[in-house]
Amino acid sequence: PILAGVAGWPVTYSLSPVIHSTWAHRANINGYYIPIAIEPTEDDFRAVIAGLRKVGFAGINVTKPHKENALRIADDASGTAKSAGAANMLTFREDHIYADNSDVVGFANAVKDHTDQPGDHGVILGAGGAARGVILALKELGIQKITITNRTREKAEALAAEFGLAVVDWDKRSEVLDGADLLVNTTSLGMTGQPPLEIDLSPLKSKSVIADIVYSPLETPLLRAAKNHHTIDGLAMLMHQAVPGFEQWFRGNAKVDEDLKNILL
Ligand code: ATR
CATH class of the missing domain: 3.40.50.720 (NAD(P)-binding Rossmann-like Domain)
Incomplete structure (x- = not known):
């Protein structure tokens, strides 16, 4: 299965797992998207990310308070992530970690x-x-x-x-x-x-x-x-920021629509 998730602290109430699981189910994709709690220091973040890479994660979304850490630990980053000074996406490529910002x-x-x-x-x-x-x-x-x-x-x-x-x-x-x-x-x-x-x-x-x-x-x-x-509202933004991650990691179609919103309500 394809593995991805969202890292934050706290992360329990994140709706991102529901969004990605819904899209994976719709596209019949064999994948898991899980919440990952990482204590709020750069060292903790770096250590957990290394572990996720090792076990074969395709990438992760990043939420508070780690968006700046994500940009710092990445080997390369998009212009948007650099200008924003923060990244909400890390993609684990063969030889490097790439940071991007899909909030924009x-x-x-x-x-x-x-x-x-x-x-x-x-x-x-x-x-x-x-x-x-x-x-x-x-x-x-x-x-x-x-x-x-x-x-x-x-x-x-x-x-x-x-x-x-x-x-x-x-x-x-x-x-x-x-x-x-x-x-x-x-x-x-x-x-x-x-x-x-x-x-x-x-x-x-x-x-x-x-x-x-x-x-x-x-x-x-x-x-x-x-x-x-x-x-x-915040849900509209949350759904839209999730699209690039899903498309890159799960390689399926990610559609923001009323049905998805109703699932999240
Ligand atoms: P985020 O990363 O979500 O933007 P933040 O960096 O803590 O969070 O920013 C919170 C914003 O809410 C700031 O613009 C803050 O204003 P200050 O820069 O003056 O702190 C604003 N904010 C928080 N409480 C506020 C209040 N009671 N009245 C007006 N602005 C407030």
């Missing part, structure tokens, strides 16, 4: 499910690790102007300098939506156990896209308030 194309494809023309102004809330991937995705979608805002302004400024973005104060997060086509929340606000994101969506264009990258809860307060817009 995953987010871009989740947007494309709603529109072929995402417009020219995107606003990103938050400036952590997840924001980097979203910035690259918006660039890949051809969005000309990207504005970033973050509670800690210096972190937004650092990303703005690196990627050529505009910055506004966190207090101005509603005003900056005036005429924007796309809003992405990458902060932890709205997650289970966190305070909700407070923002006024009325300045957004009516056909705009609103995305929240978390999937616990699936319908965040932001997405609930966004009913008149196109919405992208």
Whole structure:
């Protein structure tokens, strides 16, 4: 059988095994995709990866907190993974480990499910690790102007300098939506156990896209308030980021559709 999996800490609640198993079953592929808990140090990560390679794994997805470790331990990496500063895929090739980042194309494809023309102004809330991937995705979608805002302004400024973005104060997060086509929340606000994101969506264009990258809860307060817009939730992104790994390791067709989403709900 073909072996693959997802490495993280914690990893118990990951839905990736269900996604890959569903695709493997649909394509009649003999394979296993398992959760792999790796304690959060680079040494632990490196040791487990070496073991997985030895026992013949084709590759693994990588989730928190190991995405930066994955890029560091790889022998080679895609331009996207290097620019993102993180990898969510490691492919074990004959003589080397290759790192890639499918969060970027995953987010871009989740947007494309709603529109072929995402417009020219995107606003990103938050400036952590997840924001980097979203910035690259918006660039890949051809969005000309990207504005970033973050509670800690210096972190937004650092990303703005690196990627050529505009910055506004966190207090101005509603005003900056005036005429924007796309809003992405990458902060932890709205997650289970966190305070909700407070923002006024009325300045957004009516056909705009609103995305929240978390999937616990699936319908965040932001997405609930966004009913008149196109919405992208964390499950849409999770399903789309899984496609490249499945295609590379299991060599089968990976389709994101309502049936798959219903299995995950
Ligand atoms: P990730 O890797 O998922 O992006 P992270 O790097 O911890 O996670 O980033 C969390 C983001 O949520 C940051 O942008 C953080 O803002 P700061 O840079 O100011 O810390 C944002 N965030 C977390 N709690 C917040 C809150 N109560 N209000 C506003 N922003 C918050």
